[in-house]
Amino acid sequence: MNLQDAATAVRQNAHAPYSGFRVGAAVRAGSGRIYVGCNVENVSYPEGTCAEAGAIAAMVAAGETVLTEVYVIADSPVPVSPCGGCRQRLAEFGGGAVAVTMANTDGVERVMTLDQLLPGAFNTDHIAGR
Ligand code: THU
Numbered sequence: 001m002n003l004q005d006a007a008t009a010v011r012q013n014a015h016a017p018y019s020g021f022r023v024g025a026a027v028r029a030g031s032g033r034i035y036v037g038c039n040v041e042n043v044s045y046p047e048g049t050c051a052e053a054g055a056i057a058a059m060v061a062a063g064e065t066v067l068t069e070v071y072v073i074a075d076s077p078v079p080v081s082p083c084g085g086c087r088q089r090l091a092e093f094g095g096g097a098v099a100v101t102m103a104n105t106d107g108v109e110r111v112m113t114l115d116q117l118l119p120g121a122f123n124t125d126h127i128a129g130r
Contacts, residue, residue, distance in 0.1 A: 003071035014038035025051035030066035035059040052086040087118040
């Protein structure tokens with residue numbers, strides 16, 4: 001299964017009764033394996049989690065800490081863009097050149113690198129010596 005199919009499939013499992021906005025994410029890890037996640041909302045709104053966070057958690061739980069490719073999809077008018085927090089989460093495990101494909105369910109895709117999505121990212125350089 002490719003990243004697009006994996007993200008599209010897992011999106012069906014999103015728990016989004018409050019926003020009605022279902023998101024699917026798939027990441028390819030260093031091993032080549034694909035990990036998926038969907039958004040999981042909560043009646044206490046701030047406790048919800050994004051699809052990207054779920055995919056990253058699955059990857060790390062499986063023992064992998066490098067991601068090489070990302071795909072995110074939602075039923076949005078324009079390709080869905082990872083939120084600020086998820087850009088930082090992706091940058092924790094992916095280099096700046098990692099391609100993030102943002103998609104909508106009409107088949108429109110936009111590809112940007114992590115460097116483009118999060119220029120000047122806070123990283124280990126900033127906490128050097130600690
Ligand atoms: N959401 C994601 O899961 N990923 C994104 O990249 C953007 C937003 C979720 C969070 C919330 O459950 C819903 O979309 C509406 O903001």
